[in-house]
Amino acid sequence: MPERSPWSCILWDVDGTIVDASEGILRRLTTTLEHFGLRPPTRGELVHWIGPPMFESFQVNVGMTPEQATEAVAFYRGLNKTEGFTGSAKLYPGVADIIHEVQAAGIPQATASSKPEIQVVALMDHFGLAPAFTATVGATLDERTLSSKADIVAEALRRLEAAGVDTSRPVLVGDRHHDVEGATANEVPVIFVRWGFSWPHESEGAQAAVDTPEELRALLLVPDVQV
Known part of the structure; x- marks a missing residue:
């Protein structure tokens, strides 16, 4: 049966939503913080790092000054470039299938990620998802010129509009409170996914929260019943 969506376009966070990096x-992070003489995070502490821009996280999590954070981001990104943007990254099960199904239903999609856009592009290409997105949007490489989630969501909507997409009923799929806050600033509702790196309270303010890809799919696609 043909499917449609209650949304005119769908924005996707990447880390913790589509990709587990x-x-x-x-x-x-371990290599970077040890380089600067600091204790690296445990895996359990990654929740404090995945989601916000790294420039912000180095200041909030380990007390770096903006100047030190700039240096740390450059060092971290250098490691990323050496290893390759797609190294060790993997898709969350079932999410890519939903993205392809949304594409097949003719619903425009865009990424709205706090990762540098060059990395988002590489990841979407690597996983064969690039053709599903009308716009692939991420942060600027310095994570300062374009970095806040609110600005990134606004940029994703702007690029979709420039491509002729109806943005009157957008939704953002994300896994952190930054997604909820950034989308809300643009009057965009959020479907919060709980399989990423988040605390339970972070879904507050989202229109809905889901635990599985099947639950997410049911909110993005519905049967197109002809009366």
């Missing part, structure tokens, strides 16, 4: 992030 935690193994590589933990490895690079």
Whole structure:
């Protein structure tokens, strides 16, 4: 049966929503913080690092100054470039299938990620998802010019509109409170997924929260019943 969506377009967070890049992030953070004489995070502490821009996280989590954080981000990104943007990253089971089904239903999609856009592009290409997105949007490489989730969501909507997409009924799929806050600033409702790196309270303010891809799919696609 043909399917449609209650949404005119769908925005996707990447880390913790589509892609699990935690193994590589933990490895690079360990190397970076040890380089600067700081204790690296445990895997359990990754929740404090995955989601916000790294420039912000180095300041909030380990007390770096903006200047030190700039240096740390550059060092971290250098490791990322050496290892390759897709190394050790993997898809969350079932999510890519939903993205392809949404594409097949003719619903425009865009990424709205706090990862540098060059990395988002590489990941979507690597996993064969690039054709499903009308716009692939991420942060600027310095994570300062374009970094806040609110600005990234606004940019994703702008690029979709420029492509002729109806953005009157958008939704963002994400896994952190930054997603909820950034989308809300743009009057975009959020479907919160709980398989990423988040605390239970972070779903507050979302229109809905789901535990499985099947639950997410049911909110994004419905049978197109002809009366």
